[in-house]
Amino acid sequence: MMLSRPAISPSALAVAAALVVLAFLSRCDAEIRRTEIRSDNRRIIPLDDFGFTHRGQLELNASRIVFDPKPSPSSEPLSNIGFFLCTRDAWFNVLKQLQDSDITCALQSQYIKLVYTLEKLGSNEDRFATVFSQDDANQYTLVFANCLSQQFRVSMDIDSAMYNLDGKSGTRDYLSAGKTVLPRIYFVFSLIYFVLSVVWVNVLYKKRVTVFKIHFFMLAVVLLKGLNLLCEAEDKSYIKRTGSAHGWDILFYIFSFLKGIILFTLIVLIGTGWSFLKPYLQDKEKKVLMIVIPLQVIANIAQIVIDETSPYGHDWATWKQLFLLVDVVCCCAVLFPIVWSIKNLREAARTDGKAAVNLMKLTLFRHYYIVVICYIYFTRVVVYALETITSYRYAWTSVVAAELATLAFYAFTGYKFRPEVHNPYFALDDEEEEAAAEALKLEDEFEL
Structure with a gap:
């Protein structure tokens, strides 16, 4: 309940700011590029990269x-x-x-x-x-x-x-060799996420008695991820045929922005145990959300500028470094609530009489903490290394690796925090169980 007031205002401002930026920018992630050189005395000016075939x-x-x-x-x-x-x-x-x-x-x-x-x-x-x-x-x-x-x-x-x-038809393919299969890859992954959304809705309906608010956050993340990949598939498909995105880039940026905001918010909420362990957020946890959301706005604006400008412009490297810095700060910030939860559970296991329950929760959250670390490390470091060392003909492999890692992380999170009566992550202590039982009894009497 305490989440709504501090979280709504910055989110609304973030969405408004992003939509204003998106309204005036169109993505230039295409092989038809316009570069303006003004009073430049550089000896060498790289303009663009492209992977050519024999034609x-x-x-x-x-x-x-x-x-x-x-x-x-x-x-x-x-x-x-x-x-x-x-x-x-x-x-x-x-x-x-x-x-x-x-x-x-x-x-x-x-x-x-x-x-x-x-x-x-x-x-x-x-x-x-x-x-x-x-x-x-x-x-x-x-x-x-x-x-x-x-x-x-x-x-x-x-x-x-x-x-x-193309060797047979002679049609133009504006995507670099090694990226020409990306439209199909993004489309296949978008279908997978839409199927997962249907499965998750079915699970929430069948287990509606044990559903928490955070489960709807998970559904929103999966849906936005599927829409984001669908727009990315259409974006790349238009670039492949015509050399420009034809407006699909705007939708891609919007869904990418919303997905990033909700994903990082979801990780923070899960790390704090909000909704299924406690219905409130502490002040320091609210501050994390207040920091992460504006940083995600900055990261998305930086991503737009990176895509819109030539890779070798004067300010391109600065925006790229800003994006990487903000991304790293966001990834580190979302880990603090998990660390705080582990610390609180460890202290509770030593002080109160429910050491076994608290130790079980501590072990479970340690596992999730490790998974979050592995996901962030793989998508930020391993994928970048794979993109760097792989031949241009296999540039699509880094995309597949990143999407598979993201899919695995989503599936793991959904499975571990699925709405089940005996899910150990949702285990309540005796007092909470008694209070819940009493509330349920009163509700039944009222309905009767």
Whole structure:
């Protein structure tokens, strides 16, 4: 009962803030990307990554090309400024050549695939369009190189579209090789969560006598997870066919935001034993919720900015670090209530006469604590390591690993805290059982 007042206000503000942000941003997690360069004098500007098959294509368009100051062709040839594709391994060779002074510009290296140099522009032209065919399957980075003097700054608008052609039909696939199966993966997992939702509703109906409020929290998390994955599947499917998300990204962000808020809230409530061990929250536990909910708002806004901007923008790395920091803080914060519950149960086992019951609860919550730690560690560390070391052709494996871990965690939580009369997690002490029995007796007499 005491949960409602402090929790409603920040949640409402969080939802409002997220919806305002979502209304003005559309996701650019697509292989048709627009990059704006303004008065930039960096020698190397990576633009985007893509995994090509043997029938890859790059469409590159640049407009509003402006130099400040305008270079002289005799002293600053425009052949030293342009675009190229490069693999990660080849880039190390290019850096070695530059270090050994074998070349003075990355565009001169034999390890790159030259796409376009600005010497091909006419004297009065400020735009160009080119199509580059890539038949060497690998993961490439599209790079803009400016080997002019440091005083020269470049401004331009760059539109790039990278895709692979299907071998039979010749249709375009805008998803990187290794990610082209993601729409089906997300759709299958969304169906699994919808089936779990139906199963859970059936369980709640059959065991409605022993259902607590927290069981409806669990149902909400499963439903939002299924809707989130369904929107992600549609999002990736549209990107695969057209190169853009067509609005499904907005729904994805909304359900992702709501799912994240309720999931972390659920872990906090379970860790405190709210609803099935005690119908109230202590002040320090309320403070955890007051901290976690705003942090989740920040994390979701950071995720939107990360998806909306180029991976190599000036502020992209800052937002990425902010997202990781907030995510780690949230994961640590939700563990404190579980630690407090274990501490309280340990003290109660030593002081009162119900040591056996309290020790049993202590052991059970220790098990859940370990599972939460393993889930957080696997989804934050192991999945990231798997994504880093796996070949680009198998980029989907990290997604499957993360979703399987999440599914296992949800299934474990639902099974352990299912509404059963003899569920040890819901075990009450003698006084609580007597009070519950007396209340039930009075209720029956009133109904009669």
